[in-house]
Structure formats: C-alpha cells, structure tokens
Amino acid sequence: MPDIVLINEGEIVIVEVGYKGQVILPGEQGPPGPQGIQGVPGTAVMPVNADLVGAKNGVNTIFTFPTPPAEGREFVFFNGVKQRRGTDYSIAGDVVTCLTFVPEAIDFLDSIYFEE
Numbered sequence: 882m883p884d885i886v887l888i889n890e891g892e893i894v895i896v897e898v899g900y901k902g903q904v905i906l907p908g909e910q911g912p913p914g915p916q917g918i919q920g921v922p923g924t925a926v927m928p929v930n931a932d933l934v935g936a937k938n939g940v941n942t943i944f945t946f947p948t949p950p951a952e953g954r955e956f957v958f959f960n961g962v963k964q965r966r967g968t969d970y971s972i973a974g975d976v977v978t979c980l981t982f983v984p985e986a987i988d989f990l991d992s993i994y995f996e997e
Contacts (some may be wrong), residue, residue: 926995926996928993928994928995929947929948929950929992929993929994929995929996930991930992930993931946931947931991931992931994932947932989932990932991932992933945933946933957933977933990933991933992934946934947935990937984937985937986937988937990938985938986939983939984939985939986940983941983941984942978942979942980942983943976943977943978943979944976944977944979944984944990945975945976945977946975946977946992946994948975948996949974949975949996949997950972950975950992950994950995950996950997951994951995951996951997952997953966954994954995955972955992955993955994955995956992956993956994957969957970957977957990957991957992958989958990958991958992958993959979959982959984959988959989959990960988960989961989964981964982968980968981969981969982977992
C-alpha cells in the first residue's frame, strides 16, 4: 500500500501502512510479521581453545590435547604463530610431537581444535 499523508494542525506527517493495513507513525515500530517455518534443529560443533599439556622445559617435545581432536581438525600455535602439521609438528591421536621448536617455560603452546 502507498504511504498516507496526514495533516494535523498544519503539520504534514507521512505515515506508513504496515502488515495487515496498520498505520505506523514515524519513530514507531510496526507489528510483528507472521511466524516463519520451523527449521531443522542445529548440529553446531564449537571448537575447543586449549593449552597443550606437557612440560615446557626446553627439552620436552611431546604434548597432548586435553581431549582427543577430530582427525585433521586441529590447529597448533607456538607463541601465537600457527604451526604447520607435518612440517612443524606431527600428530598421532591426541599426541603432538614438536618437530621445529622446543617450548620453554615462558613460551605459549596452545591449540584450537574440534573434538571427535
């Protein structure tokens, strides 16, 4: 429907016609529209952000995930820099072996991964 022009005591006000013909004044919210169809329940999976577990002592290169990651669904970060699977670290189950770095106590070794 087209907008409606109202004249109220010499003031011109343009109003909108909303759903089902209701008049909506400027600055007002119109009535809610019809309910949409119900979707399928979600199956979202949230990633886990966790520190890898193990001794950061300048010698140890073997660490584990707090819970097992889904295969190929992990990211490992050393001092905030993403490491490359197969180049910087290897993984077998929930065990990570550092190949190009050896974490010390002051280093950060964390991960983002999806659980199995």
